[in-house]
Amino acid sequence: MSASALKPLVLATAFALAASQSPLHAAQPKAAPAPVYDVGELDPSVSACQDFNAYANGKWIAANPIPADRTRWGAFDQLREQSLEAQHKLVDAADAGADKAAAGSIQQKIGWLYRSGMDETAIDKAGFDPIKPDLAAIAKLDDSADIVAWLGQAFAKGEGQGFRFGSGSDFRDASRQIAFAGQGGLGLPTPDYYTQDEHKDIRAAYVAHIARLFELTGVRAAEAAKKADGILAFETRLAQASLSRVELRDPKNQYHFMTIDEANKVTPHFDWAAFFKAIDVPAGDGFSLSQPKFFAQLDAMLADVPAAQWRDYLAFHAIDDASEYLSKPFQDENFAFYGQTLNGQPEQRARWKRVLEAVNGGMGQALGQLYVKEHFPPEAKARAQQLVDNVRNALKARIEGLEWMSDETKARALEKWSTFLPKIGYPDKWRGWDGLAIVPDDYFANVRAANAFNERYELAKIGTPTDRYEWHMTPQTVNAYYSSGTNTINFPAAILQPPFFYADGDDAINYGGIGAVIGHEAGHGFDDKGSQFDGAGNNVNWWTKADRERFEERTARLAAQFDGYVPLAGHPDNHVNGKLTMGENIGDLGGLSFAYDALQAAEGDKPDPMIDGLSRDQRFFLSWARVWRGNIRDKAQLVLLNTDPHAPAKFRAIGAPSNMPAFAEAFQCKAGDPMVRPDDQRVQIW
Incomplete structure (x- = not known):
């Protein structure tokens, strides 16, 4: 709800x-x-x-x-x-007392995480330096094997791209948690945004947004525009293989249990055994490859999409996903597209709310x-x-x-x-937070650390009993x-x-x-x-x-x-x-x-x-x-x-x-009033 x-x-x-x-309670006087x-x-x-x-x-x-x-x-x-x-009052208080709080306490970690996010001077000074190592690593991907290896490393850190992956109750035996791999990888709200004419203006704005983000990292305008066109084409192929929101409501479209060998037949260029090893999760007797048609398309793209186009796609999403935590130009561009263009929001939220x-x-x-x-x-x-x-x-x-x-x-x-x-x-x-390292002066590092920590928490459920x-x-x-x-x-x-x-x-x-x-x-x-x-x-x-x-x-x-x-x-x-x-x-x-x-x-x-x-x-x-x-x-x-x-x-x-x-x-309504449904249209289910 x-x-x-x-x-x-x-x-x-x-x-x-x-x-x-x-x-x-009716039985008690009041x-x-x-x-x-x-x-x-x-x-x-x-x-x-x-x-x-x-x-x-x-x-x-x-x-x-x-x-x-x-x-x-x-x-x-x-x-x-x-x-x-x-x-707001709670995080302000945690920030004020963080330096004197017990080492490793949630009060200290929350206080430092919030403090680092409010340090706009340090964030602006860093520019996009925090993601330069990611962009450099992506730039070195030469073939599909490199791309598959990169995806495994990214998912292990909670930074996965191209599809969704996580844990959930087995549809056949809900007492246990298994892995679910599902369709994803799109920057626009639904697959229809890539194909229907009514959304053509949004598509154009999305391409412009992609190009602007590349330009903020130093890419020349003409090259950035070329990359953006290629990324839209890339995501359009994924969208055409994706199920609609209505189709995804059907449990039959949410669960397809397969062994590793069966999944590898759907994606011969994507080795699921190697992926599970990369994320350090036992594959067990299998997992749900929830939308096989989508993954067959993703696999085909590993075979026929040039590595350069894959690099552009992965680099864009690395920038886009990080933009809210980078310097002001990146934050503003994120809001300009997702807030203003897509949703009509006139003003950005206050810094403390973000x-x-x-x-x-x-x-x-x-x-x-x-x-x-x-x-x-x-x-x-x-x-x-x-x-x-x-x-x-x-x-x-x-x-x-x-x-x-x-x-x-x-x-x-x-x-x-x-x-x-x-x-x-x-x-x-309450869940524990031991092992999550938060520092008082590096916002991006803190966000990344929390992502990785929470990803590990989710992945660790795979193969364990379901906790109701x-x-x-x-x-x-x-x-x-x-x-x-x-x-x-x-x-x-x-x-x-x-x-x-x-x-x-x-x-x-x-x-x-x-x-x-x-x-x-x-x-x-x-x-x-x-x-x-x-x-x-x-x-x-x-x-x-x-x-x-x-x-x-x-x-x-x-x-x-x-x-x-x-x-x-x-x-x-x-x-x-x-x-x-x-x-x-x-x-x-x-x-x-x-x-x-x-x-x-x-x-x-x-x-x-x-x-x-x-x-x-x-x-x-x-x-x-x-x-x-x-x-x-x-x-x-x-x-x-x-x-x-x-x-x-x-x-x-x-x-x-x-x-x-x-x-x-x-309200003494009569038959024929708009708030009174005719008998042949009135619905009572339960």
Whole structure:
């Protein structure tokens, strides 16, 4: 799930109160709920039944323009900004005390990493000296054997190019970790950007960007332009062999287990045994060569693309990947293309935010330890567990009551439900950082050291048992996620606060916010992709043929609903991709439904409090809509329509409610109103 006020210290106190008062638990008495929803934000000139997003969020959107250093702004972004401010204080404090901190402590390492990134004078003085050894080594590659050897060395250091490589749960036996090699190597957002006419201006800008980066390293303009043209042609071949984002949603396109010998038959010019040796990982009985067609093309290019063109490709990506950590001209060029041209962002983010991003990339879980200590007491974790249990129970009841599913498939679904593992706030056991060498005065060296350290951490998992308790988001991340390979639902500390959860808010607000988020993540276990994995995380079919067909008939109607949404008035052909966003839309529809059921169970027969003239159910749906309030720049929206598995926020605000009779009843909507889907189009899956 993606998405993106009180002071953090105040929030910590509020969470502690939540744990003791348990305001969402129906069995416990509580004082009158505080008014945590501002009814002044509602637009009475718009009917909730006509456009629920405009009714709930239009006034706020008009009064809150997108900041110049951002591509979008909304509820998630506000909370992320709050998290950044909290983290800023933590890294400033770590920097101030780093020299006196215990040698090798995370406080010292975080402080020195942040300090080195803020030393713009030293970074500018170094220019591109930090990558000159890489460029010199690439310049010596004479043939495909040299290139293959270089790729192995690069991946071992966390600097791999051309494709993706890492660890993950085996689709056949999720109890173990294996290696996955997957398509990659592209500088533009998706393969379509290389072939479709609508993206020709972006392609031209990308070629210019490539040339400018080469020029910054001393290459003459004419030669730089020639190199750029060759790189675009190189990447276009990779793109033509790459699967689309929609195709990659299918587990069958994510996993192809092969022995080393079988993989070498696909890539006779790329020796996988030598590659595994170079990265110092045992090959075991094999690995997933996840997109064989892509790797067959990559291998063909090792045979027929001149070494000079390979050198240009590898050199460009070495420069491009490093540009954010080099001198100002490189940073500015990086922003000019990826920020301004591609996403329409007017201004670059403040230096401290960019360096903090690097700290999170290199030592995010370590920073999370400091964040949790300041902003998420243990009591909050216990309080959130109650909400998870309530919403999970609502999901169970939904499965048991399904009319379209056979008892055989229901039993399998309930078996999967019973093995859900909720993880809340932060890891029970923190990872260690011994062996990561950070110095106070060399930013690029520190970033590289962290990359190599984290790559080693990931590669070391290959061949080991899967750890269901490991986290793949930091506690300070405002987000949540479901993992099909471990059947876990995960809620970082930073999302467990307003506007998702209020310690002194009424049940309706909390279930419409964090309750729906919990339901959303649980719903991913039963979406179009998650439903192809069992409770152990294995990619196996647990459905009868007839039940699967009924499921897919319902999901097809949900895809058609979202295909009909067009976010930008000036771009009528750029609609939401219902298949790309399918999993998130199923998660929203199911999650909001589970949360609504949990609210009814929690409230029982208690009188409706009618807070600020709004009924309980109205406040529930308004809380949901408020989570998705926001605006986005047109360029950024166009990129996300091609790349993001989430629908635009304004359609998430209205999509799920329009399928729920409870919404129509809450706002007295009538058949024919835009927020009431006709019976033959209304979707209910879980």
